[in-house]
Amino acid sequence: MRKILIVFCLLSCALSIGAQLPVVVGAEQTTAYFPLLKGKRIALFSNHTGIVGDKHLLDVLVENKVDVVAIFSPEHGFRGDAGAGDHVSNSVDPKTGTPILSLYDGNTGKPGAASMRKFDLLIVDIQDVGLRFYTYYVTMVKLMDACAEHQKKVIILDRPNPNGHYVDGPILNMKYKSGVGSLPVPVVHGLTLGELAGMVNGEKWLPDGRVCDLTVIKCKNYTHQTLYQLPVPPSPNLPNMKAIYLYPSICYFEATPVSLGRGTDLPFQIYGHPNMKGYDFKFTPRSMPSAKEPPQKDRLCYGVNLSNLPDGEILKRGIDLTYVIDAYRNLNMDDHFFRSFFENLIGVDYVRKMIQQGKSAEAIKAMWQDDVAQFKIQRKPYLLYNE
Numbered sequence: 001m002r003k004i005l006i007v008f009c010l011l012s013c014a015l016s017i018g019a020q021l022p023v024v025v026g027a028e029q030t031t032a033y034f035p036l037l038k039g040k041r042i043a044l045f046s047n048h049t050g051i052v053g054d055k056h057l058l059d060v061l062v063e064n065k066v067d068v069v070a071i072f073s074p075e076h077g078f079r080g081d082a083g084a085g086d087h088v089s090n091s092v093d094p095k096t097g098t099p100i101l102s103l104y105d106g107n108t109g110k111p112g113a114a115s116m117r118k119f120d121l122l123i124v125d126i127q128d129v130g131l132r133f134y135t136y137y138v139t140m141v142k143l144m145d146a147c148a149e150h151q152k153k154v155i156i157l158d159r160p161n162p163n164g165h166y167v168d169g170p171i172l173n174m175k176y177k178s179g180v181g182s183l184p185v186p187v188v189h190g191l192t193l194g195e196l197a198g199m200v201n202g203e204k205w206l207p208d209g210r211v212c213d214l215t216v217i218k219c220k221n222y223t224h225q226t227l228y229q230l231p232v233p234p235s236p237n238l239p240n241m242k243a244i245y246l247y248p249s250i251c252y253f254e255a256t257p258v259s260l261g262r263g264t265d266l267p268f269q270i271y272g273h274p275n276m277k278g279y280d281f282k283f284t285p286r287s288m289p290s291a292k293e294p295p296q297k298d299r300l301c302y303g304v305n306l307s308n309l310p311d312g313e314i315l316k317r318g319i320d321l322t323y324v325i326d327a328y329r330n331l332n333m334d335d336h337f338f339r340s341f342f343e344n345l346i347g348v349d350y351v352r353k354m355i356q357q358g359k360s361a362e363a364i365k366a367m368w369q370d371d372v373a374q375f376k377i378q379r380k381p382y383l384l385y386n387e
Contacts, residue, residue: 021221023221024220025160026125026217027217029217030064033155033157036155037121041067041120042067042120043069043070045071045074045122045123046124046125047073048232049127049159049230050125050127058095068096069099069118070098070119071098072122072143073103074135078093110142116146116149117150120152122143122152124140124156124197127230128161129244129247130189131163131188131248132180132185133181137193138180138181140197141182144201147213148206148211154213154214154215158194161190161193161228162245163245163247167375168188168248170351171185172184178344181344183200188318192385194216195379195382198214198216199382201214202381222385224385236291237262237290239267242269242311243266243268246268246309248319249319249323250268250269251268252324252345255338256338257273257295259271259295262290262291262294263291263297270304270306270307271303273303276330277302279303283300284298285298285301304323325361335356
């Protein structure tokens with residue numbers, strides 16, 4: 001009996017240690033992908049989140065004599081310091097002299113033939129947050145399409161999805177396809193970029209049924225239940241995990257006159273408006289590098305501070321429309337509350353209508369449960385990590 005107890009204790013300790021093993025992202029596994037780069041001209045799609053330990057992947061590649069000939073930068077630029085939607089022009093990385101080719105220029109976001117001729121293989125290494133309206137994956141898919149057209153290989157160095165533990169929201173009605181939503185997936189899709197890219201290939205979502213030559217270097221010690229803490233903020237207005245967890249519920253204020261905290265120290269963690277009544281919390285959005293012209297700039301706003309909500313409570317709720325409903329009812333603006341691109345963010349037309357009809361957040365959420373169930377089945381063949 002004593003031997004059995006000892007064995008059980010040893011197994012328990014081993015499992016406990018295993019559960020605490022740190023996540024190893026794709027970019028850190030250089031022995032897995034360096035051999036694939038030999039003799040190739042490399043383009044890199046990345047930004048400030050593409051780090052390997054305390055170095056940027058670009059520096060690691062250059063130090064190891066990899067021939068990096070071009071960098072593609074997404075929204076917020078290669079160093080991640082541009083505001084949302086800011087024009088990001090072509091430039092040169094000052095440290096390595098590598099040309100930076102912007103893709104977030106208001107045009108197609110897809111490189112032309114001249115750019116594609118410069119390289120043989122594209123590396124994707126960028127931290128996503130797992131939401132349909134977060135634009136990094138949109139750029140990745142456009143690059144996949146360009147690579148499929150020009151017979152270029154793509155290697156994705158995968159990173160965890162900080163919102164990868166659940167699926168929520170309606171599947172995008174493709175009539176609302178835009179720069180903030182380009183695939184028929186729920187708002188919270190629960191996939192890493194590597195998994196999403198595999199699904200794009202498998203579901204033939206690229207134009208004309210094209211398929212990209214794709215290799216994914218998986219994360220180690222990661223499952224979809226891993227609550228991964230991002231080592232650096234993925235973009236200027238998502239400064240911490242609280243903002244990242246609230247983002248699926250707060251982003252819809254972008255399509256209303258309500259401030260969601262851009263131009264303050266708590267972006268995506270508060271909401272308010274000068275005319276909202278009955279609230280003690282107040283804030284004033286100011287111009288700053290990450291939000292040069294924030295909504296309600298220099299106006300005293302009254303509203304709600306969500307920054308003290310426990311993470312567990314936010315994660316349990318998933319997408320929570322009570323915040324949007326609260327502001328809509330408080331301001332009593334009717335049709336003037338919603339901007340035209342609200343549907344681009346939420347993905348369907350019934351949510352606005354149900355809010356205007358006075359329906360509860362629970363009733364609205366019930367409407368997309370079939371979408372969630374359908375998508376979970378559809379995505380299953382493409383999962384690279386345990387649920």
